[in-house]
Amino acid sequence: MYKYPKLILTLMMIVPWFSLVFFGKTAFKRFLPASLFISIVVKFECYIAKKRKWWWFYEELHPKLSRDTPLIIGPFFVGSLWILKLTYGKFKEFILFNILIDSFFTYYLMNVFQKLGLGSLVRLKRLNLSLLFIIKSLLLYYFQYVKDRYIDDREVG
Numbered sequence: 001m002y003k004y005p006k007l008i009l010t011l012m013m014i015v016p017w018f019s020l021v022f023f024g025k026t027a028f029k030r031f032l033p034a035s036l037f038i039s040i041v042v043k044f045e046c047y048i049a050k051k052r053k054w055w056w057f058y059e060e061l062h063p064k065l066s067r068d069t070p071l072i073i074g075p076f077f078v079g080s081l082w083i084l085k086l087t088y089g090k091f092k093e094f095i096l097f098n099i100l101i102d103s104f105f106t107y108y109l110m111n112v113f114q115k116l117g118l119g120s121l122v123r124l125k126r127l128n129l130s131l132l133f134i135i136k137s138l139l140l141y142y143f144q145y146v147k148d149r150y151i152d153d154r155e156v157g
Contacts, residue, residue: 005059005117013061013070016078027085030152034144035080038136042072045132054124058117067119084144094141102133 020028046068049055057067079101087094106129114120121129 006061008116008118009059009061009070013074016074019078019082023081023085028081030148031081031084031088031144033147034084034140035077037143038080038140039072039077041136041139042076043068045136046072049124053122055119055121055129057119080140084140088141088144091141095137098133098137102130102137106130106133 046066057071060067061070083094083097083101087097106126110119110121110126110129
């Protein structure tokens, strides 16, 4: 078990935001609503996961923050922005990229999380976690598609 799990969680929450310096204001405005939407979906999913003991996070940053917060507002939120920016409008690339990233998280980083004493899967198999990631990916893409097509009235691409 690692000595400083709170430091790791803090860094995990903050460091991804530094990458947005390279993101661009227009792209940020365009993809922000979809990333917020999917982050809210993940927050709700984590509520269900806690009740059903799908996974467990061992450490918390603060008593008023849920244990999943660093992961959601750090790599998940910022990652959703980047995935949309890099692959939106190219559905096959979007799916492939998501499968690669999600598999890396599910089959490698979950082991790292467990070794560092940050969290682990409890009643959820890795395959089921992968399926949840795919469903969220599709929801993210669909939300952006609807936003672009019916709300923004701008062309996809």
